[in-house]
């Protein structure tokens with residue numbers, strides 16, 4: 212809901228309210244624009260005193276020649292560089308006379324009943340319509356207009372914010388920094404929470420106090436990266452899963468990003484997020500505009516659970532392709548860890564047979580089916596099936612898989628090109644490269660320069676042909692390296708710093724076209740596991756392979772961290788072989804199944820290796836998962852234990868109407884003479900009756916929440932339990 216308030220003194224305020232939060236925008240007396248309030252929901256009132264009441268510090272310059280008008284201390288909507296606020300600005304523009312100073316003043320505002328799509332960018336859009344407000348700011352001297360747009364998603368309890376810069380002057384300007392959101396908080400008793408890791412151990416939760424100075428997370432790798440996810444939360448020191456105030460930002464973007472919190476000299480914190488300004492610039496000619504991607508903003512007064520509920524609801528109902536957001540996903544078997552590059556048609560058919568016998572619904576042919584690819588050294592880019600290896604065309608293979616009662620899925624790595632490939636030999640200039648230097652390889656491949664429209668067209672045409680000629684129900688879209696020695700043969704020298712962002716825009720154009728042409732294909736994003744798991748990709752690919760690590764204990768931590776932002780239905784989680792291929796550990800099938808049952812279940816082994824009893828046991832786990840699938844995929848996730856990164860983890864999914872509940876528990880290490888803790892549930896109806904695991908005895912919701920379930924005696928390392936609970940009255 213957007214309310215416009217005019218105060219008696221003629222000031223204008225905009226109240227942007229969602230289910231549990233309000234953000235207020237204020238036009239000040241001197242037409243600077245502020246955000247005096249972001250917090251629990253507030254009915255419209257005159258809070259303009261919040262800007263007047265700030266005790267002014269010494270030694271700061273007065274803006275506009277007005278005594279004690281200290282912009283540096285005021286919570287500005289979109290702070291600029293070079294005037295009187297010397298904190299980190301939200302944007303930086305270089306004008307043709309060399310000046311970098313800007314000073315934005317209010318020009319006008321516009322309210323739209325329905326938020327519009329951002330051209331060329333993934334956009335959060337409510338199918339039933341969410342309002343938006345544009346705050347239009349102007350720098351008269353530089354000849355620039357800056358439009359800050361908020362989308363208001365009331366039901367999901369989230370806002371979106373994005374920024375557009377228009378060059379309305381006569382001369383070109385160069386954008387050197389453009390944050391998509393910047394919020395000043397008049398408090399500093401906060402912890403910064405973010406997600407950090409590396410390949411195979413993505414999404415570790417990091418929590419650290421916000422101290423004076425800058426603390427940031429980001430990526431300059433070309434993608435959002437394995438290292439740090441484009442998410443940051445500032446949480447009150449006492450905030451936990453259920454309690455406390457949390458301010459969070461999540462970037463709907465898949466390239467280089469920067470999120471940073473600055474605590475200043477006067478104990479205020481500025482939080483901002485946007486395209487990473489490092490090695491970025493964008494030249495904007497007269498009349499041109501630049502649209503930055505959007506940030507989702509969540510304020511929760513119900514701790515991290517409240518924050519996650521908002522992100523999950525927003526991304527599920529307003530970002531993912533809608534046809535997948537509320538449809539149950541198939542149980543897939545991916546053949547990667549079953550055979551890697553080494554297979555024949557017979558092997559694939561044997562694996563598909565086994566897959567259908569244990570209850571899988573989709574068979575995925577991973578890497579190695581094209582060109583001369585029998586290891587990672589060649590052929591990426593040559594998307595021509597190796598007929599000899601796969602025993603015919605993709606269509607033949609897909610049909611033979613379908614005869615076994617399974618849908619067929621296929622792996623691609625479209626953005627890369629092998630050094631040893633026909634594509635690279637034909638178009639060496641299509642690879643990202645710095646002039647005069649050796650093109651650097653990673654996994655024997657280069658990356659394609661998607662800032663070049665011809666490259667994007669080639670990808671669209673090549674993939675369209677394959678997807679049109681065979682019954683392909685699923686695509687695993689992989690991407691296995693970072694951008695190094697960046698440079699484009701296509702772009703002129705003065706646009707080289709635009710390449711990273713132009714590549715992301717090129718990728719979005721390719722995806723938009725393919726997803727539009729093949730709406731029934733389920734795309735799963737992958738970048739060597741979780742190297743590009745971000746909301747930008749979710750807009751096209753409703754499922755992500757969040758880590759190459761399939762070891763249950765490692766996955767537990769990865770999934771736990773990912774769940775801060777991403778809903779369970781977005782997470783691909785597989786039961787793999789033992790000993791595990793990444794950690795060489797062996798966990799029981801039960802534990803592997805319970806952990807993989809957190810999200811969209813997949814299998815990643817050769818069923819023939821299981822033996823009859825093993826296959827029957829897996830089939831029972833798949834069957835058990837299918838019975839809870841709707842609850843897990845379409846319900847709400849609540850984390851119960853594990854935020855302390857201790858020995859025990861527990862989580863629950865509550866089905867859409869609240870009557871089906873699945874609770875899971877894992878104890879990582881058994882220690883002698885220790886006891887497990889009771890698992891107290893949440894989000895049940897206190898007075899309702901619940902039946903646990905089909906037993907006769909029922910419990911009230913209050914009992915389950917206040918007393919909890921017992922994990923009993925821990926019997927082994929990686930000890931896991933699952934309870935299926937039904938509301939019976």
Ligand code: DGJ
Nearest residue numbers: 547577578737739740759
């Ligand atoms: C990296 C992915 O993360 C794996 O799952 C697999 O698809 C390989 N690439 C194939 O090369």
